[in-house]
Amino acid sequence: MAERLGVLRDPRDRRGRRHALVAVLLTACCAVLAGACSYLAIGQWARHAPQDTLARLGVRAAGPLGVRRAPSGSTIRRILTLVCPGGLADLLGCAPTGARTLAVDGKCARGSRTDAAPAAQLLSAVLTGGRTVSQLRVPDKTTEVTGFTRLLAPFDLAGVVVTADALHTLRDHARWLVEEKKAHFVLVVKRNQPTLHGRRETRSVRTLTVTDLGLDFPHVAQAAKIHRHRTDRKTGKITRETVYTITDLPARAASPQVIGELVRSQWGIEAVHHVRDTTFSEDASKIRTGHEPENMATLRSFAISTLRTAGHRGIVSGLREISYTPFTRPLNLIGLP
Structure with a gap:
């Protein structure tokens, strides 16, 4: 999956990029798959993710101690506002x-x-x-x-x-x-x-x-x-x-x-x-800037597709099962090593 997302063009300026585009998108995917319905919830999931989870997501190690710092909620939001929605939807979709x-x-x-x-x-x-x-x-x-x-x-x-x-x-x-x-x-x-x-x-x-x-x-x-x-x-x-x-x-x-x-x-x-x-409160969501509405909808559809592929007939029960191991199960489902 990381290889597929790697073909997306990064909409940010080359200067000041702390996090790779793929790492940010994978973080958002896994957070929504763990039940996050808002940028605040996605940011909280990322902030609490342990080092081994961040390593699997491709977050870079920095500093003399090699500590990995998760992308912030504002960084994730900025990228989802700008990234090409059609490309993201095609790459996260299921081939027919x-x-x-x-x-x-x-x-x-x-x-x-x-x-x-x-x-x-x-x-x-x-x-x-x-x-x-x-x-x-x-x-x-x-x-x-x-x-x-x-x-x-x-x-x-x-x-x-x-x-x-x-x-x-x-x-x-x-x-x-x-x-x-x-x-x-x-x-x-x-x-x-x-x-x-x-x-x-x-x-x-x-x-x-x-x-x-x-x-x-x-x-x-x-x-x-x-x-x-x-x-x-x-x-x-x-x-x-x-x-x-x-x-x-x-x-x-x-x-x-x-x-x-x-x-x-x-x-x-x-x-x-x-x-x-x-389940994901899409109609109640006030996300509305740039490409945010369609990209967040794509992440929700991706979560549903992933759970269906994994054999979960009920999305609520599938999310509840993931909640027991929120920092490992989402990554396993999307095949991250």
């Missing part, structure tokens, strides 16, 4: 190699809103199981649509089924996925594509082939009608919703059951966002 599905969805970091600027809108790509591939910040005064291809362009998606909500059900996105990335798509259809429904909207069958529908959308092979039934465990209230999806996968490759599984994988990205809000 061998993946079956990849879900794309956006999230608003509400606490980053200021009087002069809107809250940061973050677009993520997440694998089944909650492991994040990458993330980018959507430019202000634009929508997630503008970042779709930019988010996915660096990755080999041949054979991968990309799922997304109705905002990304666009002809250009479908053509780009199939023709340029050699990928497949399962996209939700809502009112932004009214011509796709037509009179077939009343049909009771779950899946229909394109020959039955004649949809005006590139590469579509099937359309599906999915009924959602939800029961609130606290109130017992039942809600029902009908969702329509389109896909380029033919019936022989995607049965109704398979399409249902693919759609559920898209809903799974919401679980990652929920964990970032509830």
Whole structure:
């Protein structure tokens, strides 16, 4: 991991650098993996880290006694304000190699809103199981649509089924996925594509082939009608919703059951966002300067991905287990020698 982070450009002036960029980023990664939700908490973790932990993080020894001094919270904050967010997200993400599905969805970091600027809108790509591939910040005064291809362009998606909500059900996105990335798509259809429904909207069958529908959308092979039934465990209230999806996968490759599984994988990205809000207090965070919102969100997603990869189904229980050995377990999980 240290080698991967080593390709990032250091945004600081060459003069006065006390700590290597990689050492600072590794410190932040391990602190968040140990449960730190703020710069104050990251700084406290670093300040209490023993010498052997600092050595593993790559913190330099200084002075005649060779004492290692951890980067301060202000140093960590300054670097996360300046370092390239796209590069950090790609380097800390999970490669989609061998993946079956990849879900794309956006999230608003509400606490980053200021009087002069809107809250940061973050677009993520997440694998089944909650492991994040990458993330980018959507430019202000634009929508997630503008970042779709930019988010996915660096990755080999041949054979991968990309799922997304109705905002990304666009002809250009479908053509780009199939023709340029050699990928497949399962996209939700809502009112932004009214011509796709037509009179077939009343049909009771779950899946229909394109020959039955004649949809005006590139590469579509099937359309599906999915009924959602939800029961609130606290109130017992039942809600029902009908969702329509389109896909380029033919019936022989995607049965109704398979399409249902693919759609559920898209809903799974919401679980990652929920964990970032509830466990890491992302919505309540007032981090808002420079690249801070997206870089801190990347660290939180990295922690979730690392815990998922380590076999922790519950992020809260995983963080609690790490808390028993906070200065060794995080470093072991990310493979630091």
